[in-house]
Amino acid sequence: MTHIYDLLIIGGGPVGLFTAYFASMRNADVAIIESLPQVGGQANALFPEKEIYDIGGIPKIKAKQLIQQQLAQLELFQPEIKLSTTVDNIIEQADGNLLVTTNHGELQAKAVIIAIGTGSFAPRKLNNVYDPALEDNGQVTYFVKNLADFADQNVMVAGGGDSAVDWALALENVAQSVTIIHRRDQFRGLESSVQKLRDSTVKIMTPYLLNQVTPAADQLQIDLKKVKTDDHQVVAADKLLINYGFVSDSRLLRQWQLDLAGSKIKVNTKMETNRPKVYAVGDAVTYPGKLDLIAVGYAEAPIAVTTALQTIYPEKIQPLHSTSLFN
16 A cells, blocks of 8 residues: 655755654654755755854854754654655646655655755856866865865855855864955855954955966966956965855756746745645745745744645644644
């Protein structure tokens, strides 16, 4: 007999894990589908050393430690986690349930919650600025998987958003020197983080663009062009960390017949998509006022779970407070 889950959660990043935890607190029969061979999403795979500051009650925590904490939290319920499993399609069936087809067979559920973050993505790369071989030897990189790789190095960080600012501050403690360059005088990061940057030993170079990166002995020669001028400045660095954001691929979401705004899934205040019994949370979604923060995704998860359970089990009374869930 085919097993029918109450909820299938597509995505095992921080928000997907919390969605599964909250659903389990509601005694839902839940499973997580994760395309990577481990849970944690981008936070664990790409930014394990990144400090996260927007979790209530936790001043700061590294991404990899956050995932470890969430897995410890899930141990209370031990929901199924299907790793290295990619979803091909979500199909509505005659009985009202959903058939989820994957590379490892078919799954059935009464409802689905999508928590895939930015989905299939790639870093926004620089074109014609450096030899791609510099990525192979680690001198030019878009990710920090181990802070120790930057120990005692002269590091240049390119970018002006939260990630660039956070990495510059994190690297200050391990690198010999850190320089951050941005094409504008103003940074787009969280105000408190930007103030820490300005108070730190990190050298700030604005407004500059990366013009050319070439190897020179064991270092990089980085040619910087000052915005709206013909002025150039050449600086040396051991490593260049580029944080210009990511480009996501929405083809899979379109295949799932979801209404999109760009690469984001449109949802309402109940986290409902255009498809019955298909909900979405986290960085994958958009609505007026949406912020791409883990804290916001954590708040959206209980809304999606509650909406889903009210839909598939309308006769059940829904608890109003988390303290009542175990009573």
